[in-house]
Amino acid sequence: MGTNTKLYSLASLQFDNRFIRELPADSATDNIRRQVLQACYSFVQPAKVPAPQLISYSKEVAQLLDISEQDCQSDTFLNAFVGNQLLDGMKPYAQCYGGHQFGNWAGQLGDGRAINLGEVINQQGQRQTLQLKGAGETPYSRGGDGLAVLRSSLREFLCSEAMFHLGVPTTRALSLITTGQQVTRDMFYDGRPQQELGAVVCRVAPSFTRFGSFEIFSSRGDTDTLKQLLDYTITTDFPELGEPSVDVYIKWFKEVADRTIDLVVHWMRVGFVHGVLNTDNMSILGLTIDYGPYGWIDNYDPNWTPNTTDASNKRYRFGHQAQIAQWNLGQLANAIFPLIEQAEPLREILNQFATDYTERWQTMRAEKLGLSSFIAETDESLNQDLHVLLQHFETDMTIFYRRLADIDVSNLNLTDDALIEPLLAAYYDAEALTAEDKSQICTWLRRYQQRANQDDIDAETRKQNMNAVNPKYVLRNYIAQQAIDAAEQGDTAYVDNLLEVLRRPYDEQPENEQFAAKRPEWARQRPGCSMLSCSS
Ligand code: AMP
Ligand code: MG
Numbered sequence: 001m002g003t004n005t006k007l008y009s010l011a012s013l014q015f016d017n018r019f020i021r022e023l024p025a026d027s028a029t030d031n032i033r034r035q036v037l038q039a040c041y042s043f044v045q046p047a048k049v050p051a052p053q054l055i056s057y058s059k060e061v062a063q064l065l066d067i068s069e070q071d072c073q074s075d076t077f078l079n080a081f082v083g084n085q086l087l088d089g090m091k092p093y094a095q096c097y098g099g100h101q102f103g104n105w106a107g108q109l110g111d112g113r114a115i116n117l118g119e120v121i122n123q124q125g126q127r128q129t130l131q132l133k134g135a136g137e138t139p140y141s142r143g144g145d146g147l148a149v150l151r152s153s154l155r156e157f158l159c160s161e162a163m164f165h166l167g168v169p170t171t172r173a174l175s176l177i178t179t180g181q182q183v184t185r186d187m188f189y190d191g192r193p194q195q196e197l198g199a200v201v202c203r204v205a206p207s208f209t210r211f212g213s214f215e216i217f218s219s220r221g222d223t224d225t226l227k228q229l230l231d232y233t234i235t236t237d238f239p240e241l242g243e244p245s246v247d248v249y250i251k252w253f254k255e256v257a258d259r260t261i262d263l264v265v266h267w268m269r270v271g272f273v274h275g276v277l278n279t280d281n282m283s284i285l286g287l288t289i290d291y292g293p294y295g296w297i298d299n300y301d302p303n304w305t306p307n308t309t310d311a312s313n314k315r316y317r318f319g320h321q322a323q324i325a326q327w328n329l330g331q332l333a334n335a336i337f338p339l340i341e342q343a344e345p346l347r348e349i350l351n352q353f354a355t356d357y358t359e360r361w362q363t364m365r366a367e368k369l370g371l372s373s374f375i376a377e378t379d380e381s382l383n384q385d386l387h388v389l390l391q392h393f394e395t396d397m398t399i400f401y402r403r404l405a406d407i408d409v410s411n412l413n414l415t416d417d418a419l420i421e422p423l424l425a426a427y428y429d430a431e432a433l434t435a436e437d438k439s440q441i442c443t444w445l446r447r448y449q450q451r452a453n454q455d456d457i458d459a460e461t462r463k464q465n466m467n468a469v470n471p472k473y474v475l476r477n478y479i480a481q482q483a484i485d486a487a488e489q490g491d492t493a494y495v496d497n498l499l500e501v502l503r504r505p506y507d508e509q510p511e512n513e514q515f516a517a518k519r520p521e522w523a524r525q526r527p528g529c530s531m532l533s534c535s536s
Contacts, residue, residue: 111140156203158498293532
């Protein structure tokens with residue numbers, strides 16, 4: 001065997017459970033729902049399930065953890081990542097956190113349907129926490145059953161991996177395993193509960209700590225535990241900031257704000273709507289976390305939210321995500337204030353959020369249009385006028401930006417029909433576009449041509465640049481639903497096929513064109529395709 005050959009084996013996973021080693025545990029170990037005080041977590045065992053079956057796994061996440069593909073197909077893998085068997089070094093626990101839900105303080109929440117198995121150190125020395133979602137009750141389960149169903153687990157599994165391949169910061173998903181157990185769900189809270197197949201996703205991230213992890217301790221006036229958690233977080237996940245001190249706490253808050261800005265800019269770039277941006281669903285690492293009633297923009301609409309639970313206020317609508325992220329950071333600032341006792345530096349960082357976000361979003365919008373920089377005097381109105389048109393003439397966001405790269409910006413003598421031709425596929429009702437409509441769109445396109453010509457970018461480079469930020473393949477809502485329908489019928493090949501496509505979202509993949517198609521008419525009002533509830 002060569003010296004470079006790695007030995008991959010489930011049995012040799014290196015666990016180093018620092019979170020539970022260094023932070024205070026709940027002294028009670030019985031699995032009873034309760035308020036847990038002065039503790040960051042409770043020890044708890046995953047529930048055993050009758051008939052686990054592997055639906056899919058991510059080979060990239062397996063590789064990240066040094067698990068061979070062969071091991072992923074083993075019984076040990078199946079049993080370990082559904083919660084039936086603990087591997088050497090696993091010590092399961094549920095985290096305590098609180099949160100603001102829909103703008104209101106909700107008190108203790110915690111891992112009600114998530115159980116951490118432990119932290120793996122891979123051969124590169126990187127730390128990854130493994131967490132089962134849907135593996136049974138914990139002291140934080142409140143009114144829930146601690147379980148998850150195939151439908152929602154498949155959505156989490158696929159979307160985590162799709163986001164990763166799109167270059168959007170996210171928690172990852174190692175595996176999706178059905179349990180063989182039926183779970184009762186009232187999908188739309190309308191008194192029509194149904195039995196669904198249970199499932200467990202193994203999520204993976206360096207840390208699952210949330211804004212709400214800090215809020216819970218300050219809400220209780222428990223500054224000691226608050227300080228322990230913040231010092232721990234800085235030394236473990238942000239060691240580059242230095243030894244914890246008041247100055248470093250402020251620097252840390254700035255870093256979390258910066259990462260959050262990047263995260264939202266990416267969401268806006270790819271058309272992702274999180275759907276439930278409560279403070280317990282905000283990762284301190286700036287990762288997309290807690291895939292529930294999320295959705296992808298089909299026809300461009302900044303006011304759209306997939307979450308039926310939020311239908312009346314639309315607090316978490318697509319175009320409002322940056323403001324909400326800032327509001328959530330405000331809650332995190334309040335939470336750590338007792339350790340800093342100066343409002344000014346925190347306020348400054350929060351104010352800076354708006355400026356920095358605007359700047360980074362401007363740069364991203366320039367990139368999406370293939371421009372070398374954002375020139376505020378001309379490009380703000382260029383973008384705003386485009387957004388009005390996209391909304392007015394029901395336009396698919398993903399297809400539009402992708403096809404915009406095919407517009408010949410140097411040819412100023414094209415007829416309206418020739419100019420708009422590459423974009424027709426983006427309109428939900430292209431046939432209904434009148435000559436006048438087309439002329440209106442072309443007026444914008446001619447402005448765009450002029451603007452693009454100011455930059456000295458050759459056609460090929462412009463197209464390459466645009467195609468690197470405007471994906472061809474996203475996890476369209478109706479396609480996720482088709483994957484669910486297939487999986488519920490026992491067809492897991494559809495899932496694997498789709499995952500394969502989503503691995504290369506910026507490539508053309510002519511053989512997979514059907515996964516890039518705009519939402520078909522039947523999916524417009526179908527539950528799961530355009531509307532989801534928190535139980536999703
Ligand atoms: P989420 O909407 O997924 O962010 O969940 C909010 C809170 O409710 C978290 O504390 C979850 O752990 C908890 N929760 C959601 N669904 C369940 C469930 N089926 N069983 C127990 N707790 C749940
Ligand atoms: Mg959550």
